[in-house]
């Protein structure tokens with residue numbers, strides 16, 4: 001099949017490369033010339049393990065364009081993969097979605113039988129009430145007759161996105177008519193997982209509810225962890241026992257500094273804003289966010305209780321990315337921690353295997369080190385903020401500290417006896 005991918009950020013780059021690997025011809029389209037140049041040189045525009053080689057191996061089936069109108073001509077379907085950031089009030093910002101829909105609409109004027117698939121995370125009703133009207137207005141055609149629309153949410157985790165694409169738990173296909181349905185069925189024919197064919201609005205909601213549930217699961221574990229710490233009970237042992245119940249499951253029960261990244265905080269906030277627009281007050285979702293926002297403060301408070309006054313104390317931050325295996329710092333829990341440490345006058349030395357450059361743009365004044373050992377030199381305290389596997393190997397490096405006060409926001413250090421935020 002001939003596929004165009006509109007938006008070469010995280011979702012677009014991974015989805016396009018994986019569809020190419022499955023034997024499809026893929027045209028990557030983005031207004032950002034730099035991203036397009038990277039893909040032309042068979043390099044991924046974002047960091048994701050394995051993506052460079054996938055782009056390289058499938059180069060003969062990959063083309064690029066900076067124009068939607070030119071890029072989608074001749075393709076069977078196009079995937080909208082543009083970003084959906086948050087407005088100030090937490091609601092979804094549809095600027096990129098709208099401009100993509102307008103341009104695709106223009107291109108559809110001269111195309112027959114094309115299916116537009118929405119992959120971006122959009123709140124329920126967006127495809128029906130915003131995207132389809134814009135496609136119709138600009139194409140001068142009616143949906144289901146002049147073109148087809150489907151919604152196919154993604155469930156990719158940064159750092160393991162290729163594996164998640166090729167081995168999904170399920171594929172959700174939101175469709176309104178048969179041709180739209182057929183395109184997705186054809187594209188995912190080789191996948192043996194459960195496939196749920198449903199309405200577009202339900203597909204949109206499934207994506208939000210999945211992320212909101214996982215975020216709530218983490219906040220639940222964090223709240224239980226905070227209680228366990230007071231009771232001198234190891235929350236990880238507790239959750240090991242709890243997770244053995246198949247109704248609960250063992251995943252996403254790791255207590256710690258809370259969830260970050262470009263999805264959970266943004267998607268839960270968008271769902272809250274949507275609920276409030278319809279007169280609902282989503283107490284549980286708001287609590288999931290509230291617990292998450294308080295965890296970094298608890299970590300700094302714990303550090304202060306061990307180190308004392310933080311003014312002019314040298315504090316090491318190990319880990320800046322929102323999780324391991326990525327250079328992404330969006331909504332990383334290290335951000336509120338660094339902000340608070342700076343307010344309290346600490347002198348910060350930070351290390352992350354990949355994310356120092358990105359964090360430097362937000363906090364140019366703190367010291368960035370080339371290794372954990374360097375960051376730990378003469379430190380009065382250390383906070384572990386990311387679950388990078390290399391931190392599990394640290395032992396004698398901590399001997400460089402002035403005082404060996406190490407507090408984990410993620411349970412990663414292999415040595416026994418380190419105090420954690422919830423353990």
Ligand code: UGA
Pocket residue numbers: 121154155156157158159211214218251252253254255256257258259260261262263264322323
């Ligand atoms: C998340 C979802 O897991 C994906 O299914 C979804 O497709 C994606 O958002 C998206 O909407 O695009 P991602 O943000 O890449 O994926 O990262 P996760 O691995 O889910 O981790 C999110 C945050 O939760 C990280 O800060 C991580 O450290 C934290 N976390 C995760 C915990 O604190 N405890 C856990 O048990 C698991």
